[in-house]
Amino acid sequence: MEIRSTTEQDRDAFADTVYAAFARFPESPDALFSALEMERGVLAVAPDGRPVGTAAAYSFELTLPGEILVPVAGVTAVGVLPSHRRRGVLNAMMRHQLADVRARGEVLSVLLASEAGIYRRFGYGPATYTERLTVSRHQAAFAPPRAGGAAASGSIEVLRRADCGDVLEDVYDRYRRARPGALSRPHRWWAGGAGQPPVSVAPRYVAVHRDDDGVADGYASYAVDAGTLTVDETITADDAVATALARFALDHDLVTRVVFKHCPPGHPLRWQFADFRAGQAEDETDWLWVRLLDIPRALTARGWEADGELVLDVEDPFLDERGSYLLTVRDRKAECIATDRNPIFRWT
Template sequence: MTTTDLRVLRRDEWDAWYANLELAFGGVADSPEERALWRDLTEFDRMIAAWEDGGIVGTAGSFPFGLSVPGGAIVPAAGVTAVSVAATHRRRGILRAMMRRQLDDVRAAGEPLAVLVASEPAIYGRFGYGIASRQLYAEIDTARVGLRVPPGTDGVRLRRADPVAALEECEALYAHRVTSRPGMLRRLPGWERLGVLDPAGERDGASPLQCVLAESGGELLGYARYSVKPEWDLSGPRGTVVLRDLEALSPAAYAALWRFLFEIDLTSTVRAKTRPVDDPLLHMVTDPRRCGLRIRDSLHLRPVEVGAALAARTYTAPVDVVLEVEDAFCPWNTGRWRLTGDASGASCVRTDDEADLALTVRELGAAYLGGESLAALAGAGRVRELRPGALAEAASAFSSPVAPWLPHGF
C-alpha cells in the first residue's frame, strides 16, 4: 500500500501545490496577477502539502490574522485556506490528517481561534467549525428604489481617485474600522492589494475597477470601489454597478457614497455581494422588496483553546455559567469551563462544578462573535440547558449590538 507524506511546503514546490489547488476547484487557472498576489501572500511555514508517489494529492494552509471580537479586542486567528484533496484520493483520511496537523500547529503557535470561508459548508462542522457570521447579497433596482439620507449628506465632498493611488489612505481608514464590528480582519502588509486586484480577463464585461472618496474638511471619511457593467436593450440603458467594497466613518459619508452609486449614469442596478446582514443601507432604501436581498453563510469559526478564546472577548451582560464542552477533534477542550464576565472583561477556567449548559465546540464557535443566538441553537437541539435560566443568561451575554461581518475572503 502507498503511504501519504504530510509536510510543510517548500518555496520551490509552490507552483505544483497551487496547480493542484486550482484543479480541485474546477481546473480553471487563475490569472497571472492573482496567482502572483497569492504567492506573495503565502506564509510557507503555514502551508501543508500531502504527497503520494512523488505527487501532491492534498493542500491546506493558513494565514495569520487578527480577528475583531465583541468588545473590540483583536485576537490572533489562523485564517484557514487552500484546503483541497485530489478527486482520486477521496476517503483515505487525507483531509482529516491535514486538519489534525493544522490545528495542532495553530495551538502550538498560540492562536486561540481558527476561521475559514467554506466552499462547501457541510465539510467543516465535523472539525468543530460553526457558522459565526453571515453576509448579505443585494441586487437593487435603482430605477425604483430611492434613498432617505441623513442630515449632513450634502456636505460630504466626493472625489474620484485611482484605486491603486488611493490604496494607502483607504487601507488606513479600513484599519480604523476593524474594531467597530466583530468578524473583521486585521491584515498584515500586502493584503491591501487584494482590494484592488483587477485582472482584465475576470471583469465579465465590466469596466476596470473605479474608486470614489468621501471627504469633509480635507479628511477622508469613506471610500467605495466598484466597476460598471454597461448593458442596453430596446428600452434604453440598464447597466449594473458592481460594488467591490465600501467603508465609511460617518452616516453622512456612508449615505453620500451609496447615493453616488445609485445615481451613476446609464445604470439601473447596484449589485453588492458582501455586506453585513444589518447594513445601515437597509434603513435608507425606500423599498427593501426591490433590493433582491439574500443571506448566506460567511465566516466559520472554531475555538482552538476554549479558555483563551472565551476570555478574549467581552459580554454585553453579566454572565457566570459553567459550560460542559465536547470537542472530539481537539480533546484538550473537552470538559467543564466556568465563564464569568461582563462588558469590562472575562475569565474562563476549568472547573469541577456542575454544568449549566452543555454544547459542542461547534456551537461555541457559532455563538462566539455574537451573531448566532445560543437560544436559537438550543431550539435546534444543539445546546442543552442544565440549570433553569442559564440559557437566557448566556444568550444575552454572548450577543453583539452589531452583527459580525467578514469583509472579504482569503
C-alpha cells in the same frame, strides 16, 4: 501519505496543486499567493512523491466584540486533487494544521467555507453572516433624513483600484479595528494593486470618500456591467459616509440596478429609502467560520456587554477533548475556569 509543513521552495508546487484541486487556471497568481506564509503551509504528498493536497494559513488579526484584536490563523488554499479525494487527506491536513495553530499560541482559527458541509466535523462553526442587497435604482429615493441625522460632508473621488492600494489599505485598517468579525489583510494584497480576496481580483473602480480635510474615510469598489452596478464592498467606520457612498452608487447614470455585495444581514440602507421595497435582501449565507482552540483564553479575550454566569460543557470529538467551564462576567470583565458544575448549555 505524507503530511508535512511547506517551505519557500514549495511555493510553485503548492500553487499548481491548489489550482488543479479547484480545476482553475491562475488569473493573477501573484495577487492570490504572494502573501502566503509558506512556513504555515501544509502539503499532502503521495507515496510516489507527487503533491496531492494543500492547506495554508495567514497570520491575521481578528476584531472581537469590545474592539479587541487577537491573532488568529486564517485558513486558506484548502484543496485535494480530484484523483485523491475521500481517502482522509483533508482530515490528516486539518489535524496537522490545528496542532500547528495551537503551537503558535493562536486561540482561534477562522475560514470562509466553499461548502457548508465540510468544516463542522473539524470543529468550525459559522460566526458571521452576509447577504446581498439588490436595489432597483429608479425606485430608490431616499426618505428625508430625520432631524439631527447628519449627512456626510466631504467629497468623492473616482480612482482605479490598482492605482490607490495605499489609500484603501489605510481606510480598511481603521475600519476593521472598529468592526467585530473583521480581519486584517496582508500588506501585499494591497501593494499588488490587483485587489484582494475575498473581493474579486478583476479590475475595479473605487469611489473614495474624503472628509472636509481631504482625509480618506471610506470607499466603495465597483464595476458596471449590462446596466447593473455591483459594489463589491463598502468600507467605512462612519454610517454617514456609508450612506454617501450608497447615494453615489445609486446616482450612477446608465444603470437600472445596484447590487451591494457583502452586506451584514439587516443592513440599514433599505430603511433609508422612502420605499422599503426598493431593495431586496438575497442570498443570506454564512461568512466567517470560527474554531476555538483554547476555550478559556478565547472567552476571556473578548468583551462582554452584560454581566452573568454560564457553565459550558464543551465536547471536541475531532481533537478528542472535553471540558466543562464556568464563565463569569463581572463589570464586563470575564473569567473562565474549569468546573464540575452542571452545564446550563451543552455545546458540541
